[in-house]
Amino acid sequence: MLLRHTPKEIKERTALRVNPAKTCQPVGAMYASLGINKCLPHSHGSQGCCAYHRSVLTRHYKDPIMAGTSSFTEGASVFGGQANLLQAIDNIFTIYEPDVIAVHSTCLSETIGDDMNQIAAKAKEDGKIPEGKFVIHASTPSYVGSHVTGFANMTKSMALQFAQKTGIKEDHVNVIPGYVEPSDMKEIKRLLKEMKVKNIMFPDTSHVVNAPMTGKYKMYPDGGVTVDELMETGDSSFTFALGQWASEDAAKGLDAKFSIPFDVLDLPIGYKATDRFIESLRKNAGVTVPDSITVERGQLMDVIADMQQYLYQKKVALVGDPDQMIALTEFIVSLGMIPAYVITGTPGKKFEEKIKQITKDVPYEVKVKAEGDMFMLHQWIKNDPVDLLMGNTYLKYIARDEDIPLVRFGFPILDRIGHSYFPTVGYMGALRLVEKILERLMDRYDRDISEEKFELVM
Amino acid sequence: MIKVLDERVKQIHEKGAEPFDFDCDRRSTAGSVSQRACVFCGSRVVLYPIADAVHLIHGPIGCAAYTWDIRGSLSSGPELHRLSFSTDIQEEEVIFGGEKKLEKSLNELIDIYKPKAAFVYSTCIIGVIGDDVEAVCRKVSKEKGIPVLPVHSEGFKGTKKDGYAAACESIFKIIGTGNTDDVSEFSINIMGEFNLAGEAWIIKKYYEEMGVQVVSTMTGDGRVGDIARAHGAKLNVVQCSGSMTKLAKMMEERYGIPFIRVSYFGIEDVSEALYEVARFFKGNPEIMVKAKDLVKREISKIIPEMEKFRKALRGKKAAIYVGGAFKAFSLIKQLRYLGMEVVLAGSQTGNKEDYEFLREMCNDGTIIVDDSNPLELSKYMLEKKADLCIGGVKERPIAYKLGIGFCDHNHERKIPLAGFEGMYNFSKEVYNTVLSPVWKFAPRNRKHGGER
Numbered sequence: 075m076l077l078r079h080t081p082k083e084i085k086e087r088t089a090l091r092v093n094p095a096k097t098c099q100p101v102g103a104m105y106a107s108l109g110i111n112k113c114l115p116h117s118h119g120s121q122g123c124c125a126y127h128r129s130v131l132t133r134h135y136k137d138p139i140m141a142g143t144s145s146f147t148e149g150a151s152v153f154g155g156q157a158n159l160l161q162a163i164d165n166i167f168t169i170y171e172p173d174v175i176a177v178h179s180t181c182l183s184e185t186i187g188d189d190m191n192q193i194a195a196k197a198k199e200d201g202k203i204p205e206g207k208f209v210i211h212a213s214t215p216s217y218v219g220s221h222v223t224g225f226a227n228m229t230k231s232m233a234l235q236f237a238q239k240t241g242i243k244e245d246h247v248n249v250i251p252g253y254v255e256p257s258d259m260k261e262i263k264r265l266l267k268e269m270k271v272k273n274i275m276f277p278d279t280s281h282v283v284n285a286p287m288t289g290k291y292k293m294y295p296d297g298g299v300t301v302d303e304l305m306e307t308g309d310s311s312f313t314f315a316l317g318q319w320a321s322e323d324a325a326k327g328l329d330a331k332f333s334i335p336f337d338v339l340d341l342p343i344g345y346k347a348t349d350r351f352i353e354s355l356r357k358n359a360g361v362t363v364p365d366s367i368t369v370e371r372g373q374l375m376d377v378i379a380d381m382q383q384y385l386y387q388k389k390v391a392l393v394g395d396p397d398q399m400i401a402l403t404e405f406i407v408s409l410g411m412i413p414a415y416v417i418t419g420t421p422g423k424k425f426e427e428k429i430k431q432i433t434k435d436v437p438y439e440v441k442v443k444a445e446g447d448m449f450m451l452h453q454w455i456k457n458d459p460v461d462l463l464m465g466n467t468y469l470k471y472i473a474r475d476e477d478i479p480l481v482r483f484g485f486p487i488l489d490r491i492g493h494s495y496f497p498t499v500g501y502m503g504a505l506r507l508v509e510k511i512l513e514r515l516m517d518r519y520d521r522d523i524s525e526e527k528f529e530l531v532m
Numbered sequence: 533m534i535k536v537l538d539e540r541v542k543q544i545h546e547k548g549a550e551p552f553d554f555d556c557d558r559r560s561t562a563g564s565v566s567q568r569a570c571v572f573c574g575s576r577v578v579l580y581p582i583a584d585a586v587h588l589i590h591g592p593i594g595c596a597a598y599t600w601d602i603r604g605s606l607s608s609g610p611e612l613h614r615l616s617f618s619t620d621i622q623e624e625e626v627i628f629g630g631e632k633k634l635e636k637s638l639n640e641l642i643d644i645y646k647p648k649a650a651f652v653y654s655t656c657i658i659g660v661i662g663d664d665v666e667a668v669c670r671k672v673s674k675e676k677g678i679p680v681l682p683v684h685s686e687g688f689k690g691t692k693k694d695g696y697a698a699a700c701e702s703i704f705k706i707i708g709t710g711n712t713d714d715v716s717e718f719s720i721n722i723m724g725e726f727n728l729a730g731e732a733w734i735i736k737k738y739y740e741e742m743g744v745q746v747v748s749t750m751t752g753d754g755r756v757g758d759i760a761r762a763h764g765a766k767l768n769v770v771q772c773s774g775s776m777t778k779l780a781k782m783m784e785e786r787y788g789i790p791f792i793r794v795s796y797f798g799i800e801d802v803s804e805a806l807y808e809v810a811r812f813f814k815g816n817p818e819i820m821v822k823a824k825d826l827v828k829r830e831i832s833k834i835i836p837e838m839e840k841f842r843k844a845l846r847g848k849k850a851a852i853y854v855g856g857a858f859k860a861f862s863l864i865k866q867l868r869y870l871g872m873e874v875v876l877a878g879s880q881t882g883n884k885e886d887y888e889f890l891r892e893m894c895n896d897g898t899i900i901v902d903d904s905n906p907l908e909l910s911k912y913m914l915e916k917k918a919d920l921c922i923g924g925v926k927e928r929p930i931a932y933k934l935g936i937g938f939c940d941h942n943h944e945r946k947i948p949l950a951g952f953e954g955m956y957n958f959s960k961e962v963y964n965t966v967l968s969p970v971w972k973f974a975p976r977n978r979k980h981g982g983e984r
Contacts, residue, residue, distance in 0.1 A: 076611050079645055089636035091593065091620035092644075098594030114565075120656050120687035121560060122570025126598035129925050138906055138929045145560045146688040151660060162563030169535045170565065170907070181592050182656040182688060185626055216592035217621050217657070289935050289975025291910030419593070449615075468600070 077475045080449060082456040092449035093468065095393050096419025098216035099224030100178050101127040102253065104141055106228035107176035109259075109277020111298030114172040115141040118159055118190065119180025134486040135256075135283040135494055140293055142166050142175070146182060155188045156196070163209060164202045170293060173301055174208045178228060181216035208301060210235040220420040221485070222319050222395045225253045230324040232276060236301060237308035239332050246272040247359050248310040248334070250324050252317030252341050252397050253485070254499060256280040256297070261497035262316070262342070268366050269352070271359045274303045274310060284494035308332045312358045316351070317341045317397030319420065341397050342499045343507070344405025345374055370501040377505060381512055382410055384532070388515060389438070391415040391451060393465030394484035396425045396444070402464065402483070404432050405504065409511075412438045414460050417446035448472065462515060479514035481507075534907045537561055543903060545887075548896035556902040557883045559691065565905040567853075567926050568880050570687035572655055573599075574695020577943070578775050579651050579683065579702065581605035581726050582754035583613045586647040590619045590634050590665065591655030595687075603943040605726045607753050608733070612647055621657065631663050638672045638680065648756035649679040651702060659686030679756070681705055692855075693881055700779035703750065703759060707783065710757060712747075712764025718813045719745035721765045721789075723780060724772035725796070727752030728943055731950035735796055738806055738951065742822045744813065751776070763787045767812050769794055769805070772856055796950035797862035797958070798869065799834075803827045830952035838870075841959040846871035848966055851918040853901070853909060853927055854941060857882030857890060863922060863941065864893050870959055875916035878904050906930050914976070919966050935974020937965035 100117060104127045107115035117124035124143035131139040142165075144150070144158040159177065166175055177190055190211040197203050212231040214224040229250060249266065251259045260280040266273050281297025307313075307328065313336035315325035325336035337358055342351040348371075356363055378385075389412045392399055396418045406413045413436070416429050425444040433440040441454055452472050463469045463480040467488040473480035487493050497503040516532060523529075536544065542555035560566040576599045579587065583605075589596040596618030607613065619637045621630050634652070642650060650672075654665050665682045673680035681702045685695050720739060725732045732752030739746050747765040748758035768780045768791035780791035792812070794805035806827060810820040850872050852863050857879040864874050877890055878901035890900055899912045910930055913921060921931035924942030931938040939961050941949065949958045971977060 076614055079610075079612060079615070081644060085644075087640050089619065089633045090588075090640040090644075091596070091618045091637075092641075093600070093616050094593050094597050094618060094620070096593060097597035098592050100594070116563075120570045121566060121568055121691075122573045122687045123594070125567070125569040125573065125926075126594065129602075130598055132926055132929055136929055136932075138926070138933060140565055140906065142563045142565055143560075145562045145564070145566070146656075147559060148689055151656075151688050158562040161561070165537055165561060165563030169537055169563075180656070181594075181621075181626075182660065185657050185660045215623070215626075216594050217623050217626050220593070285933070287933055287935060287974065289933075289978075290914075291906060291930055291933055293907060 075475050076471050077452060080452050080456070082453065084453045084457070091447055094419050094447050095417050096220035097130070098181075099214035099219055099221060099227065100180055100216060101130060102221035102224030102226075103178035103212050103214045103228035105131060105279065106225045106232070106277045107178070108139070108282050109279040109298055110174050110176060110232060110304070111300045112173035112294040113176050113298065114166055114170055114174070116162060116166065116175050116177045117141055117143045117180060118155060118177050118183045118188065119144060120146045120182055123180050130486055131283070133488045136491065137283050137285055138291070139283065142170070144183070151182060151186055154186060155183050156193050159188070159190075159193050160197055160200065160202060163197045167202070167204055167207055172294065174210060176228065176232070177209060177211040178214045178224065179212070180214070184213065184215040208236070222253055222397070222420050226320050226323050229277060229321065230327050232304055233307055233324045234327045234331060236304035237328060237332065238305050239308040242309060243311060244306065244309045246274055246306070246310050248307050248313040248325075248328065249273045249275045250313065250315045250321035251275055251278070252320040253395055254341065255493045255497065256282065256284045257493065257495050257497040258499040258503065261500050261503055265352075265367070265500050266355070268364055269355050269359070269361050271355055271361055274307050275299060276304060276307065310334055312336065314339065314351075314354060314358070319396045319422070340404070341401040343398065343401035344408060344504050345371065345501060346404055346408055347401045348500050348504065367501070374501045374505045374508075377508060378409065381508070384512060384515060386410040387412060388462060389414040389460040390462045390464055391455060391460045393417045393448065393451060393469060396420050396422065398484055400425070400428050400432070403429055405507070407432060407436060409508070412436055413440060414438055414458070415451055415454050416440065416442045417451050418444055419447065421445045462511065479518045481510045481514055534911050536908065537564060540564070543901060544908065545891070545900045547891055547894045547898040547900060552891055554884070554887050554891075554900070554902070556887055560903055565907070566903055567905065568903060569692050571690050571692065571695040571698065572653060572685040572687045574692035574775070575653060575683045575685035575699040576695070577603060577726075578696055578699035578751055580613055581607070581751050582649075582651070582756065582759070583607035584610040584647060584755050585649040585651055586612055586617055586641050586645055587651050587653065588617045588619065588637060588641055589653045589655065590630065590658050590663070591621050592657065593618050593620045595653070595655045603726070604728050604945065605752060606730050609755075612645060617641055626657065626661055629661060629663055630658065631668050634663065634665065635668050635672060638668070639676070642672070642676045642678065647678065649681065649706065651681050651683050653683045653685050655685070656687040659689065679706055679709075691881065696775040697778050700776065700782065703779060704782050706756060706759045708760070708763045708787070710760025712761045715747055715761065715764030716745040717766060718743060718816055718819065719747050719765045720767045720769050720809060721747050721762045722749045722752065723768055723770045724776035725749060725752045725950075726943070729945055729948040731796065731948045731954065734948055734951040734953065738826060739809065741826055742806065742810060742819050743816070744809060744819060763789070765789060767792065767809065769809060771796060772858060795858060795862040797859065797954065798866040799831060799952065799955050800865055801862050802951055802955070834952055834956040837956055838959055841963045842871050844963055844967055848872050848919040849875045849917055850920040850922065851876035851909070851913045851916070853878045853904060853921070853923045855880050855924070857886030859941065860890060861893065866955065866958060870962065872920070874898055875918055876901065876909070876912045878902060910934060920962060935971055935976045937968060937971065939965055
């Protein structure tokens with residue numbers, strides 16, 4: 075019982091965080107940066123930050139994750155990190171030859187007041203940025219928001235610092251996929267292709283963090299949105315922003331600067347959210363829905379109908395990022411299940427309101443907490459257990475101690491594979507989620523049911 | 533061909549090339565994709581296995597999130613060390629100071645878990661905003677009646693090694709506060725052994741069988757109470773080059789306890805680790821007799837099994853990139869025993885002496901690197917046709933992308949690699965990965981008639 079120290083009795087905590095359901099901004103920024111072709115993410119702070127972010131991303135994707143660091147010293151923390159960053163930019167372009175360096179700040183560089191805009195300008199002025207190469211930057215203080223905020227900030231930076239308007243209206247649209255897996259980004263692109271929507275997707279980590287084994291070490295795998303594409307985002311006719319927390323800022327920024335209309339949608343997790351995404355594409359990109367997509371939807375609905383009896387009224391505890399939780403909670407409700415507890419580490423009152431709205435007709439008093447942690451969730455579960463857990467790998471302690479099946483979902487997943495290759499977005503992604511949920515619930519049923527009631531056919 | 537930063541040219545050496553003007557023990561150049569971490573990381577990994585203490589990380593959430601249960605230091609009792617505690621500093625505290633939140637967090641933490649001690653780690657930002665962590669710790673310690681120990685581990689204030697030192701300073705404050713009445717005159721502390729996959733248990737069992745009392749295992753299945761009476765031991769046995777030597781020196785100075793440095797990896801080194809302790813207690817010759825019996829018995833248990841591995845692995849090539857150089861020495865010996873050739877050897881934190889020694893151990897043509905990066909590692913592994921890479925979390929996917937076998941000799945290892953049974957486990961793991969049929973499909977083997 076690894077969590078045997080967790081007491082059942084709930085006492086209010088005002089300061090302490092135990093077993094967090096979030097991490098800090100820079101790792102989200104690093105992940106977003108990896109979605110740019112030939113880009114080296116750069117951590118402007120101490121060496122440890124960069125090592126930790128690379129390690130957690132490496133564990134999650136089982137792929138080499140590259141990033142530079144300004145390697146702050148005591149001197150830098152007193153005199154500012156400008157010299158370190160300038161030297162780093164110089165070294166990186168000389169040795170590692172990326173097209174883009176995407177710099178994100180850390181709590182340290184933010185607190186000592188480094189102005190990355192000014193440092194990047196200085197690098198340009200000093201000739202440290204070769205012709206045709208770029209340095210972009212995002213402010214990502216670790217003491218504000220969460221990894222999702224960092225992802226949003228870097229996504230906004232990559233749009234606004236590259237986008238240009240040539241005045242020629244192109245027939246393409248922007249798609250911001252949100253903080254999702256490379257498999258999800260690829261699936262969204264497949265849907266767009268089926269719908270014949272010409273698009274620029276950013277960031278796009280597919281084929282970057284799930285690169286094939288080639289026998290060679292490739293510092294910059296083939297995937298990622300290119301610099302040219304990012305520049306063209308200013309000419310797009312529309313922006314689809316998936317996930318309010320991760321993508322809205324970038325869409326709004328593009329609208330403010332280039333008057334590009336946008337639609338902020340939920341992540342297309344589950345059939346309702348996917349319906350809305352497809353509908354928005356139809357309306358705002360002026361396309362028709364092909365039969366192939368209607369068939370996919372029908373197949374999903376068919377499976378749900380076949381198996382609904384095993385899902386009905388099952389209680390689930392959900393932990394993850396706000397955008398994911400909102401769409402997933404809606405999906406869970408639509409399956410007839412009960413999202414008993416919903417937790418995200420990312421602060422924001424909006425989240426709680428939205429979940430309450432989604433669950434208002436659920437026959438259970440749903441508990442939701444934006445600034446929650448896994449300790450709190452465990453206490454809730456001790457007082458009133460659930461049938462299923464859904465969330466990242468850190469839920470495995472609760473799963474083991476309380477003997478509750480777990481569907482791994484979100485970030486980070488440190489102990490299983492699949493998330494890099496099998497999406498959870500779109501109708502096919504929803505089908506995969508249903509399959510995973512059913513497998514866990516039905517395996518448990520088969521394990522626990524008495525011998526005389528054990529059935530062959532289910 | 534890859535480029536190497538001018539500043540790094542002297543941190544790479546091919547044995548045989550002269551002169552040996554090797555550079556190390558320096559800070560990583562800004563912009564370098566280094567595999568290194570920070571001061572906080574150093575402190576955290578050393579103190580982490582003290583399982584009946586709480587480890588509160590004072591700073592924004594990241595530092596606590598990334599170090600949550602990532603090291604397989606096993607505990608035979610409490611599991612407090614496997615939880616993640618943070619003050620989760622917000623913008624408000626960055627502006628107005630985090631002392632109040634720290635104090636509240638500590639009080640809440642101690643009330644919930646009733647630990648034997650609390651460690652409070654300062655992260656980068658705490659050093660900048662200037663919280664008086666010492667004062668808060670003193671106050672809470674007085675109120676709660678347990679040691680509350682600040683760890684000065686601001687990330688930017690040096691390297692991982694400085695983090696080890698900060699951890700030693702904190703542990704040192706506990707030592708000397710416990711009762712040593714029942715400590716025998718043939719007693720040791722096991723230091724720098726983190727009980728990864730239960731390794732400290734194996735080593736402890738050996739010493740106890742020899743008739744030597746183990747007072748404290750300090751940082752492997754560690755307990756505050758044992759550390760408190762560690763000053764009663766007559767000898768400190770230190771493993772791992774970087775992390776604990778400082779504490780051993782402090783204990784020598786304050787309590788007059790001598791120390792020896794050992795390694796538990798490989799038949800040769802682990803035998804020597806036992807004999808050295810036996811030699812130290814020469815007043816009791818029985819200890820040496822028992823040590824010899826033990827070594828003989830354990831070796832005869834594994835040797836017959838080893839032949840299969842040696843036969844299959846003869847002539848295969850290995851690349852080693854580990855944290856401390858001391859481990860590299862043991863690994864080279866172990867790989868040699870298996871008949872393998874070391875084509876690359878490097879560490880994140882080795883010093884001049886270490887590399888001099890490393891060079892002497894290596895054959896001509898072996899690449900020696902300090903503070904290396906993925907580009908260099910992959911280049912040399914391919915060039916030298918390595919069949920095996922030994923490293924940590926960040927090296928693993930690189931090896932696999934190249935289609936090279938891998939053995940984790942860092943904190944993600946799942947089986948004990950120390951002691952005699954550890955040598956068997958290590959050999960088996962190397963055998964399993966190097967001989968795995970999946971590499972037949974690796975691109976590097978296809979052109980040699982491998983399967984398509």
